[in-house]
Amino acid sequence: MDPSSMESNPNSISAISSPTAIPIVSTLASPFDAFSPSAGDSARKPISLWPGMYHSPVTNALWETRSRIFERLLDPPKDAPPQSELLVKTPSQSRTSILYGFSSDYxxxxxxxxxxxxxxxxxLLEDLDxxxxxxxxxxxxxxxxxTRPLLLVTASVDKIVLKKPISVDVDLKIVGSVIWVGNSSIEIQLEVIQLSKDNSDDTDPVALSANFIFVARDSKTGKAAPVNRLSPETEREKSLFEEAETKNKLKKRKRVANRGEIENGQEKRLEALLSEGRIFCDMPALADRDSILLRDTRLENSLIxxxxxxxxxxxIFGGFLMHRAFELAFSTAYVFxxxxxxxxxxxxxxxxxPVDVGDFLRLNSCVLYTEHGHPDQPLINVEVVAHVTRPELRSSEVSNTFYFTFSVRPEAKAMKDGFRIRKVVPATEEEAHHILERMDAENMPAF
Structure with a gap:
């Protein structure tokens, strides 16, 4: 605890009158501390007790920034009507940025x-969400x-690509805005921006980009609810809107168009994958030492x-799920x-x-396959599957499946003579099918 805050806080440890009781107080300020609530407001839950405070400092700051908008969510009016008329908003009205002052904030x-x-x-994934x-x-x-507020939930996240390492010694900024809306869905584009340490601007400062899809539900009925329209203004905003519109229209066609391509030659590829796996199972002493069975790359993490x-x-916060999945995937790639x-x-x-408070969550990971197309940057493809398990009902459902791609750090690779990433092979036909599906999904052309 900051000593200065202890001096000004009568409830701090230094002001304890009883030697047997040590009170614990929050070190986070509530945005409602500035006013004295009336008798009718005394039960209002302060924003500092919202879940954001338990995640990252940035998440907490975002929750407090939303305090005015979310104030009615704490206790929405009973039987309040839904929004009667949709508004037309511009991307600039939703544009928000956050700054990480790494260079000055130790x-x-x-x-x-x-x-x-x-x-x-x-x-960072938690903050992006x-x-x-x-x-x-x-x-x-x-x-x-x-009017009753909408329930907005993360529906999906498009491919998130790291374009360059993100240093913790240089200030970082994330900028995002709505780029497209459908009937009840919203697409938000986020860019993580960081200049080089020498402040040069001759390269693209965007270190990471991500697109999130949120869907709106009526908070009372749970059904899909319409969202405000979007009117792009600048040429870039119009271009992003058109790209997103095209992409969303072609999603179904993309799945159907590629289904036939995936089936072509599937049997030969399947047999090639399984043949090496059979050697591991039937004649392990003769198996290739540069290969490993998929099942031997697995890790698991469980939590309530x-x-x-x-x-x-x-x-459960979607960013929290991505955070935990990433760290398990990283560990899996590290051990592998x-x-x-x-x-x-x-x-x-x-x-x-959705994942609810009290759910038993199991995260299972494995290395699905590796790629050696570029010797200097071998690729490790890791799958993490999140299961919501209910032991009392003897049930288990998949809530999320994550696919992460890693390489190895060049400086670490250079220190290990003769280093080579092993090939992952399946032991069962089910595993072989799954590997091929993922390979084909990775190679699907983008629209």
């Missing part, structure tokens, strides 16, 4: 530092406290979902390669079912 820098003096990607949520609420708000991990709607992995991208993620 505490913030330490909270985000990984062992290799770069930003912890897992925490929180920022996308803030932007979606800005766009969907009708500024009318008499706690109230501190929830979002404002009482369900024997060298420090380097994150490259996370493929499209669908949030198939």
């Amino acid at each position: 505490i913030l820098r330490e909270q985000y530092r990984d062992p290799w003096n770069e930003v912890r990607i897992g925490k 929180a920022l996308a949520g803030t932007i979606s609420v800005k766009h969907c708000s009708d500024d009318d406290c008499t 979902c706690q109230p501190q991990q929830r979002n404002i709607h009482g369900r 390669a024997g060298l420090v992995p380097f994150f490259l991208e996370v493929d499209h993620v669908d949030f198939l079912r």
Whole structure:
């Protein structure tokens, strides 16, 4: 605790009158501390007790920024009508940025530092989801406290690509805005921007980009709800809108068009994968030492979902799930390669079912396959499947499936003579089919 805050706080440890009781007080300020509530407001839950405070400092700041918009979500009017008329908003009205003052804020820098003096990607994924949520609420708000608010949830995340390492010694900025809306869905584009340490601007400062899809639900009925329209203004905004419109129209056609291509030659590829797996199972002494069975790359992590991990709607924060999945995937790649992995991208993620407080969550990971097309940058493709398990019902459902791609750090690779990433082979036909599906999904042409 900051000594200065202890001096000014009568409830701090230094002001304890009883030697047997040590009170614990929050070190986070509530945005409602500035006013004295009336008797009718005394039960109002302060924003500082919202779930964001339990995640990252940036997530907490975003929750407090949303305090005015979300104030009515704490206790929405009973039987309030839905929004009657849709508004037309511009991307600039939802545009939001956050700044990480790493160069001047030592505490913030330490909270985000990984062992290799770069930003912890897992925490960044958590912040990206929180920022996308803030932007979606800005766009969907009708500024009318008499209507019931929409329930906005993360539906999916498009491929997130790391374009260059993100240093923890240089200030970082994330900028995002709504780029497209459908009937009840919203697409938000986020860019992580960081200049080089020498402040040169001759290269693209965008270090990472991501697109989040949120869907709106009526908070009372749970059914899809219409969202405010979007009117792009600048040429870039119009271009992004058209690209997103085209992409969403072609999603179904893309799945159908590629289905036939995937089936062509499938049997030969399947047999080639299984033949090496059979040697491992039937004649392990003769198996290729540069290969490994898929099942031998598995790791698992289990947890009970706690109230501190929830979002404002009482369900588990999507950013928290991505954070935990990333760290398990990183560990899986680390154990597999024997060298420090380097994150490259996370493929499209669908949030198939909500995860609730109290759910038993199991995260299972494995290395699906490796790629050796570029000897200097071998690729490790890791799958993480999140299962919501209910032991009392003897049931288990998949809530999310994540696909991460890693390589190994060049400096670590150079220190290990003769280093080679092993090939992953399936032991069963089911595993072989799954590997081929993922390979084909990775190679699908983008629209």
